[in-house]
Amino acid sequence: MTAHRKTNGDTAASFVRRHIGPSARDVTAMLEAVSAKSVDALIADTLPASIRQAAPLDLGKPLSETEAIAHMAELARQNQVFTSLIGQGYSGTILPAVIQRNILENPAWYTAYTPYQPEISQGRLEALLNFQTMICDLTGLDVANASLLDEATAAAEAMALAERHSQVKAQAFFVDKDVHPQTLAVMRTRAEPLGWELIVGDPLTDLDKADVLGALLQYPGSSGALRDLRPAISALKAKGALAILAADLLALTLIASPGELGADIAIGSAQRFGVPMGYGGPHAAYMAVRDALKRSLPGRIVGVSVDSRGAPAYRLALQTREQHIRREKATSNICTAQVLLAVIASMYAVYHGPEGLSQIARNVHRRAAVLASGLRKLGFAPQSEAFFDTLSVDAGAKRAEIVARATAEKINLGIGDTSLRIALDETTTPATVEAVWRAFGGTLSYAEIDATTREALLPEALKRTTPFLTHPVFHAHRSETEMLRYMRKLSDRDLALDRAMIPLGSCTMKLNATTEMMPLTWPEFATLHPFVPREQASGYHALFARLEKWLCDITGYDAISLQPNSGAQGEYAGLLAIRGYHASRGESHRKICLIPSSAHGTNPASAAMVGMDVVVVACEKNGDVDVNDLRAKAEKHSNDLAAVMITYPSTHGVFEEHIREICDIVHGHGGQVYLDGANLNAQVGLSRPGDYGADVSHLNLHKTFCIPHGGGGPGMGPIGVRAHLAPFLPSHPENRHPATQADAPVGPVSAAPFGSASILTISYIYILMMGGEGLKRATEIAILNANYIAARLDPHFPVLYKNAKGRVAHECIVDPRPLKVTSGVTVDDIAKRLIDYGFHAPTMSFPVPGTLMIEPTESESKAELDRFCDAMIAIRKEIAEVEAGRFKIEASPLRHAPHTVHDIADDDWKRAYTRSEGCFPAGTSRTDKYWSPVGRVDNVYGDRNLVCSCPPVSDYAQAAE
Ligand SMILES: *Cc1c(COP(=O)(O)O)cnc(C)c1O
Numbered sequence: 001m002t003a004h005r006k007t008n009g010d011t012a013a014s015f016v017r018r019h020i021g022p023s024a025r026d027v028t029a030m031l032e033a034v035s036a037k038s039v040d041a042l043i044a045d046t047l048p049a050s051i052r053q054a055a056p057l058d059l060g061k062p063l064s065e066t067e068a069i070a071h072m073a074e075l076a077r078q079n080q081v082f083t084s085l086i087g088q089g090y091s092g093t094i095l096p097a098v099i100q101r102n103i104l105e106n107p108a109w110y111t112a113y114t115p116y117q118p119e120i121s122q123g124r125l126e127a128l129l130n131f132q133t134m135i136c137d138l139t140g141l142d143v144a145n146a147s148l149l150d151e152a153t154a155a156a157e158a159m160a161l162a163e164r165h166s167q168v169k170a171q172a173f174f175v176d177k178d179v180h181p182q183t184l185a186v187m188r189t190r191a192e193p194l195g196w197e198l199i200v201g202d203p204l205t206d207l208d209k210a211d212v213l214g215a216l217l218q219y220p221g222s223s224g225a226l227r228d229l230r231p232a233i234s235a236l237k238a239k240g241a242l243a244i245l246a247a248d249l250l251a252l253t254l255i256a257s258p259g260e261l262g263a264d265i266a267i268g269s270a271q272r273f274g275v276p277m278g279y280g281g282p283h284a285a286y287m288a289v290r291d292a293l294k295r296s297l298p299g300r301i302v303g304v305s306v307d308s309r310g311a312p313a314y315r316l317a318l319q320t321r322e323q324h325i326r327r328e329k330a331t332s333n334i335c336t337a338q339v340l341l342a343v344i345a346s347m348y349a350v351y352h353g354p355e356g357l358s359q360i361a362r363n364v365h366r367r368a369a370v371l372a373s374g375l376r377k378l379g380f381a382p383q384s385e386a387f388f389d390t391l392s393v394d395a396g397a398k399r400a401e402i403v404a405r406a407t408a409e410k411i412n413l414g415i416g417d418t419s420l421r422i423a424l425d426e427t428t429t430p431a432t433v434e435a436v437w438r439a440f441g442g443t444l445s446y447a448e449i450d451a452t453t454r455e456a457l458l459p460e461a462l463k464r465t466t467p468f469l470t471h472p473v474f475h476a477h478r479s480e481t482e483m484l485r486y487m488r489k490l491s492d493r494d495l496a497l498d499r500a501m502i503p504l505g506s507c508t509m510k511l512n513a514t515t516e517m518m519p520l521t522w523p524e525f526a527t528l529h530p531f532v533p534r535e536q537a538s539g540y541h542a543l544f545a546r547l548e549k550w551l552c553d554i555t556g557y558d559a560i561s562l563q564p565n566s567g568a569q570g571e572y573a574g575l576l577a578i579r580g581y582h583a584s585r586g587e588s589h590r591k592i593c594l595i596p597s598s599a600h601g602t603n604p605a606s607a608a609m610v611g612m613d614v615v616v617v618a619c620e621k622n623g624d625v626d627v628n629d630l631r632a633k634a635e636k637h638s639n640d641l642a643a644v645m646i647t648y649p650s651t652h653g654v655f656e657e658h659i660r661e662i663c664d665i666v667h668g669h670g671g672q673v674y675l676d677g678a679n680l681n682a683q684v685g686l687s688r689p690g691d692y693g694a695d696v697s698h699l700n701l702h703k704t705f706c707i708p709h710g711g712g713g714p715g716m717g718p719i720g721v722r723a724h725l726a727p728f729l730p731s732h733p734e735n736r737h738p739a740t741q742a743d744a745p746v747g748p749v750s751a752a753p754f755g756s757a758s759i760l761t762i763s764y765i766y767i768l769m770m771g772g773e774g775l776k777r778a779t780e781i782a783i784l785n786a787n788y789i790a791a792r793l794d795p796h797f798p799v800l801y802k803n804a805k806g807r808v809a810h811e812c813i814v815d816p817r818p819l820k821v822t823s824g825v826t827v828d829d830i831a832k833r834l835i836d837y838g839f840h841a842p843t844m845s846f847p848v849p850g851t852l853m854i855e856p857t858e859s860e861s862k863a864e865l866d867r868f869c870d871a872m873i874a875i876r877k878e879i880a881e882v883e884a885g886r887f888k889i890e891a892s893p894l895r896h897a898p899h900t901v902h903d904i905a906d907d908d909w910k911r912a913y914t915r916s917e918g919c920f921p922a923g924t925s926r927t928d929k930y931w932s933p934v935g936r937v938d939n940v941y942g943d944r945n946l947v948c949s950c951p952p953v954s955d956y957a958q959a960a961e
Helices: 003-007 012-019 024-033 038-045 065-077 098-104 122-139 151-165 181-194 230-239 291-294 324-328 339-377 397-406 430-439 446-452 479-493 536-555 567-584 602-609 627-636 659-668 677-682 723-728 756-795 816-824 826-838 863-882 915-919 937-946 953-960
Strands: 084-086 173-178 198-203 214-219 242-247 264-267 285-289 301-306 312-317 390-394 411-415 418-425 560-561 592-597 611-618 639-647 672-675 697-698 719-721 813-814 853-854
Touching: 012 756, 012 816, 024 038, 024 863, 038 756, 065 536, 065 756, 084 418, 084 430, 098 339, 098 479, 122 214, 122 285, 122 301, 122 339, 122 479, 151 181, 151 214, 151 242, 151 264, 151 285, 151 937, 173 181, 181 198, 181 214, 181 567, 181 602, 181 659, 214 230, 285 291, 291 592, 291 611, 301 560, 301 937, 312 418, 312 937, 324 602, 339 390, 339 430, 339 446, 339 479, 397 411, 397 418, 397 430, 411 430, 418 602, 430 446, 536 560, 536 677, 536 719, 536 756, 567 602, 567 672, 567 697, 567 719, 567 723, 592 602, 592 627, 602 611, 602 639, 611 627, 627 639, 627 659, 639 659, 672 677, 677 697, 719 723, 756 816, 756 863, 826 853, 826 863, 826 915, 937 953
Parallel strands: 084 411, 173 198, 173 214, 214 242, 242 264, 592 611, 592 639, 639 672, 672 697
Antiparallel strands: 264 285, 301 312, 390 418, 411 418, 560 719, 697 719, 813 853
């Protein structure tokens, strides 16, 4: 570090000060408010001494923001940017700059949370509805969800859906041999614990004989072959089996849709709609189904309902059938998805419109046709006559030579068992095509070959004849000015972290620092295909190795897998590791998974996915796990005990004293301890799960380690394990993790070996700039902030759970249920009234129905905490007015919340309170008012009248009447 930078105040210490909200003076005042002598004294009251980590966290010397960017540039230089024509589900694409800057690089979009509060999420809900409409149109199916984690997990989810709906009772499923290899591998991982057999073959010849419940067919195939799959689909239908097509969205602009071909389900990736490959992700996967299957569709679905004035309003549909309610009966554990990437893909379609997309597809197809002519001339006829953008050729003995020449041209080809694959994309130029010809041994001119290549190579029977993207939204934003304003209009409707604190318990909505966000869009990180030769990704691998080491130091575990793309996917991977471990010891019968009743819904859902049987453990009145019940159940199931899944600090926001004892009990009966690490923000630098008895955890990098929530994804859920579980971490058929073998016992859980690799840069830079001391300080202040809120709110809304010393961990639950008796106020009323005060509601009804769970994180300043507490206290006063009989709850501003411009402009105002009481409650600014664009959204209406794609514009007019 130069002296010059130091004098500019850009030091590592200054980043820690910027990441952490409260100043030194604030900390003093807050300690006083919580009656603690010092931060150390507060922590001593909060964490049991028995689990405190002995040695301070030493992660090396932290860097300043300037130094961190220089360091990242150094890593970036170690990645080599080749032109990747590997295909296999990943394509080069051009992200329009206006979308990159105004969505991907815009905190108004990337810092938003999952749209559980629809009134403050209308902008991103509209963008997601556009995504669903685009998917429905292109696939020709009726209902689409708002994204899954990647194409391979979408295929596994579709197989599970087919298993539930098939009329065939067989436990076998057919997979096209021309499917992407990573898709097949992830499906094998999913099928094996559930006892489903996978039959791999040629759908046009092998399907008739197969007794299968359904089939996954790739369209066009991974090799590039474009086959008419109608006979295969008819054969499946004749049996009563389900047909799933994994379809390429760009190809679908030119070829017949899965729906037209008769498919029941379509899945795939939306990556090539403007989302950089990022060495594996993040990207949005899609799933669309026939109407009859819509209520089983996994993941989140955006629907249209009406608000309190009968105007149309967007919301998440069918929320009650989500995994949080179904728990161990759940069929999918999907929680965090890929919202930001789905938004980008939808905007790519809004930007280009149907004509633009078709033109891109025609260009890519034309280049591929010219490439094919040239290759034929050189003696390498493509293996399939019909193709869209990808060719496979048998290179025979010349294979190695061709690959070497391509490498010299800085081109990566797809390398199959016997063939070479060349996948073109939007970025392919005539120069690229000529370079490929040179690699195949000939010097040809693109212009000349182009002139002699005939038009119209797509088979007549497979041409698309149906229109798509007919909705006006895909036509009205062709100029950049219109596009810019459309994105701005939508983001203005939403409340994200760039406007106000989002106090969602269990979600850890902390600062996503700008410096952390910058490198991921640099070409050296953004444009790498996940299956490039490892030496082209040396910068990435250096980053992975260091990040894994740091995460081991932080958690006390011995090994990390960076593969899982969400917390829930990490749970699934961790339970697979436990399962693999038991099996390796001849104890495959261990299938019982103990889960406390307070657990997050993804826990039992993940256990069900790996074929475990969930036994629920009771909780005590104070929220702690009932250790006696746990002991009794562990004893009862001693022979078959696989694991316990426990969250620490508890979902109730308290460090339970019994955690070591719980681990010992489970180990004593031969079980493993899965510790849900979603709440690691309360532990970093203070205690380590690997030290106090846990065997495996997932770490939500999108909570504790600063990856922004993106409005509901992306995320990353790496898992840490103790050494005995390391051999059972997820493997991958492509880049192999050094910790795993080629014949690894556990297959992949994600399409890419390192999950959404590009966003690992965010967590890496965060740790790099905080250092061990800074991270510990962040944890301490997160705990102080939570205790400060608890102390301020307790007199008004009692804090439900505290430890014996009266402390909470990094979050607290406040309990308004008694007020329902005295005033009729509901937790919903409080949540919606907070919108009028300019806040996002805390977590509602988890883990305790009817309560609010508040997590401030270390990043919120005392001023913002006070603003929030003042709003809550003012709301309590409004409730007191109802209690005192000023008006009934139905007539109160609480029930009418949130208030909108329609209220303030109401010529016929007949409410029992004034318009300004409704719209500008105590302490809110008239200048900086956040206006909810819609009134309270009617959930029941929306589920009864399920509309999940853009309705015709006339419907809007009707509903508004
Ligand atoms: C957030 C969370 C999860 C799930 O994480 P996702 O990334 O959304 O899948 C699991 N457990 C707990 C306690 C959580 O808070």
